Amino acid sequence: MTENMPGLAQVRRAIDGVDDGLVLLLAARSRLARVAGRIKARAGAGGRDEAREQRVRQRAASLATALGLEPEVATGILELAIGAACRDQGLTNDLDQGGTGGSGRMIASTMHTRSDPTPARAQQLLRFVPPPRRIAPLLRVVPLAVQQRLLERAMAKVLSGPLNGGALEFMAGRRLGIEVSDLALRWVVELQGSRLVVVDAPAEATVRGTVTDLLLLAGRLEDADTLFFQRRLVLTGDTELGLTARNVLDRLPWERVPLGLRIALNRGARFASAARSAHRAGGGANT
Numbered sequence: 001m002t003e004n005m006p007g008l009a010q011v012r013r014a015i016d017g018v019d020d021g022l023v024l025l026l027a028a029r030s031r032l033a034r035v036a037g038r039i040k041a042r043a044g045a046g047g048r049d050e051a052r053e054q055r056v057r058q059r060a061a062s063l064a065t066a067l068g069l070e071p072e073v074a075t076g077i078l079e080l081a082i083g084a085a086c087r088d089q090g091l092t093n094d095l096d097q098g099g100t101g102g103s104g105r106m107i108a109s110t111m112h113t114r115s116d117p118t119p120a121r122a123q124q125l126l127r128f129v130p131p132p133r134r135i136a137p138l139l140r141v142v143p144l145a146v147q148q149r150l151l152e153r154a155m156a157k158v159l160s161g162p163l164n165g166g167a168l169e170f171m172a173g174r175r176l177g178i179e180v181s182d183l184a185l186r187w188v189v190e191l192q193g194s195r196l197v198v199v200d201a202p203a204e205a206t207v208r209g210t211v212t213d214l215l216l217l218a219g220r221l222e223d224a225d226t227l228f229f230q231r232r233l234v235l236t237g238d239t240e241l242g243l244t245a246r247n248v249l250d251r252l253p254w255e256r257v258p259l260g261l262r263i264a265l266n267r268g269a270r271f272a273s274a275a276r277s278a279h280r281a282g283g284g285a286n287t
């Protein structure tokens with residue numbers, strides 16, 4: 001059938017050549033990463049370098065955009081390459097409890113869940129977990145005041161360091177919206193004194209995302225840049241306020257968040273993400 005299309009065979013041969021080149025380049029990258037790993041190990045500084053990984057992703061996304069390629073194509077391939085390089089160096093994706101990285105932060109990578117595949121049986125069971133949009137109507141029976149109090153308490157816990165250290169001063173009198181799209185939840189928070197409170201007023205800037213992506217961000221399993229690049233988190237309204245808030249959250253001293261909460265967020269995010277993958281694999285959409 002394809003032989004009837006003039007020129008197609010030649011173009012496909014050229015595509016094959018490019019694909020071979022891609023694989024060759026990936027093999028070369030893998031060798032170089034191994035050398036980097038050895039150099040770091042010799043210097044006694046083995047471990048993942050989150051900031052470096054972030055720069056790698058950002059460079060690829062910018063170059064791809066400049067070349068008219070979807071940035072996700074480049075970052076997706078690099079994400080796989082970085083994950084493989086880390087596994088090659090024997091680096092794990094687990095919670096960083098102040099170990100090798102030096103920064104004490106947990107490693108953020110989209111590979112966390114993918115490099116730790118969910119066993120087939122668990123995958124089947126996860127499909128029975130209702131997707132968030134089906135849980136949304138149930139949440140509506142939770143009184144608004146209760147929801148607000150829970151959110152205020154969670155923010156006070158997670159953000160106690162920046163709140164007491166004055167890092168959130170820029171939020172004084174400003175109103176930031178948080179929208180969990182698939183749960184149909186929406187809050188507007190404002191800094192009053194040293195407390196973030198939920199208010200009943202329009203937001204100046206809003207961050208919107210699914211519960212799974214927001215949990216992945218809060219649990220540091222994915223970083224804000226990746227989520228914004230991939231438009232899984234969307235910022236609307238006053239961009240400056242939104243970006244400042246995002247940057248502060250990005251620099252959040254994770255090691256100061258109570259360990260129990262860190263683990264709960266991490267587990268919750270992994271669970272939500274695994275359930276989403278199971279739904280997608282099962283043909284579910286928008287979960």
Ligand SMILES: C=C(O[C@@H]1C=C(C(=O)O)C=C[C@H]1O)C(=O)O
Pocket residue numbers: 032033034036037040047048049050052053056081082083085086
């Ligand atoms: C290769 C290195 O090790 C890891 C792998 C990276 C990569 O594949 O680009 C980047 C940072 C490190 O987490 C390195 O430190 O450069």
